[in-house]
Amino acid sequence: EVPAERWCVTQRDLLEFRALVHRYVVDERMVPTAQDDFSESDDETGPNIHTVNRQLVMPITERAGKVSWALMLHPEGLHCDLFVTHGWAEGIYELIDKLLNSWPTWRGPARNAYCCVLSNPQCLDIGTLLSSPRDSPFARALLAAPCLLVVPNKQGSIYGRVWCAYEAFLAYSNAKVIFTATAPVRHRVWCAYEAFLAYSNAKVIFTATAPVRHRAHNVTLTCLAVVAAFCAFTTALNIGTMQGVGMHPGDVDGLVAGFSAYIFLFVVAMTRPSAWTRVLLFANTVSSGYALAQAVNCLVELAMGWCPTWITYSGTIGLVWSALVNVVATVVAEADRVAEIQSRRETKQLRNGFTGFIRNASSSAPQDKAKIMDEVVASGLEEEVDKTIEVLLVAGASTPTLRSTFDQTGPLEQASYTKLSMAVFGWANSFGWYLFLVLMRIEVSATGCKVFADCPPEQCAGDIDVMCTPLLQDADFYIAVFGFLALLAWLPLFFHIPKDTRSFAVRVIVILLGVVAVLLRAVDCMRLRAEGKFVAVAEMRWSLRVNALVLAPATLALTAAGPAWVAGIPCAGPCLVRCCMGQSACCSKKEGLAQRGQPLGQWRKYEPYVGSSDSEDDE
Numbered sequence: 001e002v003p004a005e006r007w008c009v010t011q012r013d014l015l016e017f018r019a020l021v022h023r024y025v026v027d028e029r030m031v032p033t034a035q036d037d038f039s040e041s042d043d044e045t046g047p048n049i050h051t052v053n054r055q056l057v058m059p060i061t062e063r064a065g066k067v068s069w070a071l072m073l074h075p076e077g078l079h080c081d082l083f084v085t086h087g088w089a090e091g092i093y094e095l096i097d098k099l100l101n102s103w104p105t106w107r108g109p110a111r112n113a114y115c116c117v118l119s120n121p122q123c124l125d126i127g128t129l130l131s132s133p134r135d136s137p138f139a140r141a142l143l144a145a146p147c148l149l150v151v152p153n154k155q156g157s158i159y160g161r162v163w164c165a166y167e168a169f170l171a172y173s174n175a176k177v178i179f180t181a182t183a184p185v186r187h188r189v190w191c192a193y194e195a196f197l198a199y200s201n202a203k204v205i206f207t208a209t210a211p212v213r214h215r216a217h218n219v220t221l222t223c224l225a226v227v228a229a230f231c232a233f234t235t236a237l238n239i240g241t242m243q244g245v246g247m248h249p250g251d252v253d254g255l256v257a258g259f260s261a262y263i264f265l266f267v268v269a270m271t272r273p274s275a276w277t278r279v280l281l282f283a284n285t286v287s288s289g290y291a292l293a294q295a296v297n298c299l300v301e302l303a304m305g306w307c308p309t310w311i312t313y314s315g316t317i318g319l320v321w322s323a324l325v326n327v328v329a330t331v332v333a334e335a336d337r338v339a340e341i342q343s344r345r346e347t348k349q350l351r352n353g354f355t356g357f358i359r360n361a362s363s364s365a366p367q368d369k370a371k372i373m374d375e376v377v378a379s380g381l382e383e384e385v386d387k388t389i390e391v392l393l394v395a396g397a398s399t400p401t402l403r404s405t406f407d408q409t410g411p412l413e414q415a416s417y418t419k420l421s422m423a424v425f426g427w428a429n430s431f432g433w434y435l436f437l438v439l440m441r442i443e444v445s446a447t448g449c450k451v452f453a454d455c456p457p458e459q460c461a462g463d464i465d466v467m468c469t470p471l472l473q474d475a476d477f478y479i480a481v482f483g484f485l486a487l488l489a490w491l492p493l494f495f496h497i498p499k500d501t502r503s504f505a506v507r508v509i510v511i512l513l514g515v516v517a518v519l520l521r522a523v524d525c526m527r528l529r530a531e532g533k534f535v536a537v538a539e540m541r542w543s544l545r546v547n548a549l550v551l552a553p554a555t556l557a558l559t560a561a562g563p564a565w566v567a568g569i570p571c572a573g574p575c576l577v578r579c580c581m582g583q584s585a586c587c588s589k590k591e592g593l594a595q596r597g598q599p600l601g602q603w604r605k606y607e608p609y610v611g612s613s614d615s616e617d618d619e
Contacts (some may be wrong), residue, residue, distance in 0.1 A: 004119075004140040006080065007114060007119040008074075009074075009113060011103060013070075013073055014100060017069075018093060021046065022043070025040055028052065033051060033583035041095060041103060044090075044091075045095065045154070046094065047092055050089075053088075053122055056615065061121070066116065066121060067121055069117075071121075076199060079144070081113065081146065082146075083113070083141055084114060084141040084149050085487050086117075088117070089152050090155060091127075094153060095151055099115070100184075102149060102179070102180075102182055102541060110147065114145065114410040134375065138163065142171065142560075143170065146176065147179070148177070156349075158350070159354045161362060161363065162361040162362060162372050168358070169381065172388040177399055177500075179392075179397050180347070182339070183342060193375055209600050223249055264281070264284035264287065264330075265284060265329050266284060267280055268281060268284075269333065269421060269422045270582045272413070273338075278337065281330060281337065284330045285330055287326075289327070292326070292327055295319040298517075299316050299317065302316050312443050314439035315436065315440050318432060318440070321428075321432040321435075322429060322432055325424060325432060331422035343396055346396075356389075357386055358376070358389070359373060359382065391406050394414075394415070399500045400562075401500050402415060402500050404567075407568045412563075415500075415504070415581060416499075418502045422506035427491065427494075427506075430514075434483045434548070435463070435484055438477070445471040476544060480548060487513075487555075490555060493556065493560060498562075503581070504558075508580050563577050
């Protein structure tokens with residue numbers, strides 16, 4: 001006899017099952033019913049689980065000896081790495097697509113999943129298997145799995161069903177990682193012409209409610225197309241204008257455009273997606289494209305020998321790096337924006353019909369609810385389970401770290417969602433600054449400071465004083481190397497820390513290093529406008545020291561500590577975490593006690609559970 005914790009299927013099994021259902025629908029072997037009037041042309045939702053079970057799973061598994069679909073495919077069973085909790089009113093395509101799109105890697109890659117419609121023997125008496133909640137197949141499989149994946153659906157919250165609430169109770173009481181599945185963002189193949197039409201269409205730009213799958217790909221193409229167009233046009237327009245001159249107005253405009261890109265990216269990274277963030281991203285395609293054009297222009301002219309001798313390769317390549325980072329961050333920010341919109345939709349689906357109390361969950365069998373609630377109440381964890389579900393709804397995941405953080409800071413919206421654009425924007429810009437500063441110092445030292453031989457004293461005096469100091473005697477060189485190594489160490493640290501703390505890590509680096517970089521770029525631009533020259537390295541030593549000796553180590557320390565530990569710092573900790581996570585540091589009255597750092601369980605007043613006569617149909 002194969003134990004319940006081995007009634008599992010693989011990703012390939014799920015893909016093949018989806019294809020089989022689709023074939024049944026096309027061949028009209030699976031037909032709509034009065035309870036499930038699905039459309040044969042619908043490839044996103046599909047027939048609901050009830051229909052699939054009656055018209056496909058049960059007939060086939062009955063002929064196979066009344067085993068489950070999972071054991072029919074794998075008679076010896078597979079170890080359970082992932083437990084899937086879902087409702088039966090959802091479509092089969094919706095379930096499988098979300099499950100495959102969110103296949104976890106929280107604690108190592110999962111290989112096999114327990115999904116009740118395929119894992120339980122549907123032709124046997126399910127009621128007998130569920131007579132004791134603690135000994136049910138659900139409980140045994142969940143206790144064996146390290147992760148619980150919650151699959152929302154369009155019909156209503158799964159936490160309106162008592163068995164799903166019981167699974168949340170088991171997951172919390174056994175310190176499981178709980179996270180929400182999200183649907184894939186479907187891409188259509190758009191040509192560049194259609195992308196530019198979308199860019200020029202004000203309705204498309206300002207509408208944030210259009211289906212995600214219809215706009216993700218064309219918006220990304222638009223960003224790339226606009227960047228490429230501005231880069232090519234501006235490079236062709238300005239190339240050669242720097243011959244024999246230290247700089248021209250286009251160089252300053254390029255730096256101003258780069259500064260604008262910093263501002264746009266920071267605002268988009270720290271705010272929730274809206275029509276205005278989309279507009280900012282479109283504006284940023286122009287700014288980042290123009291900045292990249294100017295940087296490429298400088299590099300081409302340097303390679304052609306048209307630049308003054310004091311213009312270094314390392315410094316020019318550093319400008320190109322910074323501009324490229326802004327371009328990449330812009331495109332990744334668009335992908336992040338679309339993905340976050342989808343994540344918020346999943347949260348709304350989980351809230352739809354959920355009262356906030358598992359005791360209000362329904363069941364088709366009143367005796368099942370009575371047994372489950374008796375066990376939950378006897379454990380004394382009812383409030384904690386409600387809090388666990390609330391953390392999941394707010395943050396997108398519910399882990400011991402996030403629950404501990406919420407107890408101290410209050411709700412942190414989308415706290416488990418990591419914006420990759422933040423990592424590109426915050427880390428790559430600062431890393432490139434230190435890297436090319438070190439390379440520039442080495443390049444000048446290797447040439448014996450001859451690069452400054454023809455530089456006018458009024459323009460290069462500060463650079464000559466610093467750059468021509470013997471390399472091993474220059475304290476600022478060691479400081480720059482220290483900053484470079486600190487940021488280099490951040491990257492493996494980021495991939496080593498738990499995934500539920502990575503969102504905090506990227507926001508910390510954006511706040512501490514991204515904001516400072518914006519301010520430094522603003523100073524550069526103002527001095528360029530005022531003096532008509534590049535800011536001397538000598539005049540930037542103060543910012544180098546602050547970044548390398550204070551901000552970079554602080555970034556490493558906060559990343560390693562994580563949000564739960566930082567929130568535990570007396571007085572300042574909760575506010576610091578809330579600010580880093582893009583939340584208001586002060587608490588609004590309507591958000592209640594939890595926003596003041598009180599445990600979520602104190603939101604609600606609990607009365608003794610006295611049972612229910614619920615008789616609704618199962619989903």
